[in-house]
Amino acid sequence: MNKLLDSSLLSYGNTSARLSGLTGDSSTKLASSTVSYKQSVHVNIPSPESSFSSTPAESPTLYDTVLPTSNSRNVSNIVSSPPYLPVPVEEIKRELPDEFSSGCTNDLGSFYGALQNLVKTEDEFAGPCQLSQEKFQQVQSLAMEQVSRDIDLACQVLGISRDPTDWSAADVRAWFVWTVKQYNLPNILVDYFAMDGVALCSLTEEDFQRRAPRDGETLFAQLDIWKTAVNIRKSGQNMSMSPFRVEDSILDINGLLNQWSGSVSAVSTPPSRTNLVDTVGNKMPNGHISASAGSGCGNGTFDSSLIMGTEGLPVLASSKYANDSLHSDDETSEDSCEVERFAGTRSGSHSHIHLWQFLKELLSQPQMYGSCIRWLDRSKSVFKIEDSVRVARLWGKRKNRPAMNYDKLSRSIRQYYKKGIMKKTERSQRLVYQFCHPYGL
DNA sequence: AAATAGGAAGACT
């Protein structure tokens, strides 16, 4: 079993190190990156315990060290942990500063120990460690490159954008299933994260923890890595690394996906990103997936056709993720983009969003929609619609119902009373509603 | 006047 670079290496939380710090440029730091991760953040570099048998002459890669070559490779190992990518071990060792080897019993041990130490002391860079900025940047560059490759692979497998803010609700689900699978997080209820990427990115760490008390931190940390990675790439400082291409990898993507899906037959089905399958290969309605314990959490699966071309070769799974976010739903862009966004890209599964989910999306973006809907008491899931006309208009746009108004919207809300999704507050106030547990989480 | 409440029927998936 491969060992991931786990909390023992990049345990960001206990060390107060930040992923964004790895960029070495504070200008690229995301606001959310200031959170100290208390849980492990995986970077795909094998631990010292992994069976390195590198022969210097062959300049093996990290990938090589954990994956048998040829068709006989053990796919289950690939699936049970994030795939390893070809970063030459010797290169990493060569680029490590000398300080990294002191006090360790073997080279790899020194690498991990030193890198951990480096991460620990990043915030006190000029402190006792006294690593040169150049050396530090070498290591952070390697780490970020590995992270970036992981993200590229996941994007290609899932057919989603690198940028989480581009994700539709279906993309968010896909990312969740992938992450849950990769990091074996059995206690995640995906339905608690039924939102698009913009809404997801606006969630705080506390929001994650509320939705997933056990693994929320890890998920939040993972999302933050993605956000940071895309920020780095956008800022153009991504270490002259070309995007990872599946065809360049020696990773057996087909095998990976077959294992991932648990259904070889799915390869022959038409490509469909939303055709999620459960652990026995049954498609679930509306792409519904659940990673909760007892429902096949550890085996969250996808239709492996999602990235298969007609010849069984992995291909990029469409660019349809182009626009399903709410972030441009402000007053100015509503008009300019209306036809394209709501007549076109909103079709299909994305129109399945429920009103209560939509309202939560708006509520999760107070900077954008705080003037029309806001929480009155977040802990009790009490919110107020401040601008009923605008909220109704936004809802109508999302559902492609131009005639939507607050009268109709409120009728839908009132249906929720019977369903136990919403309720009126104790002291009835106009335009004030309350989510029933757990819908307000 | 605007919001609330809920019945009824139809659309849509």
Added chain:
DNA sequence: AGTCTTCCTATTT
């Protein structure tokens, strides 16, 4: 079948 959407009348704020 479930979730709205649409239309409606009556009531409350």
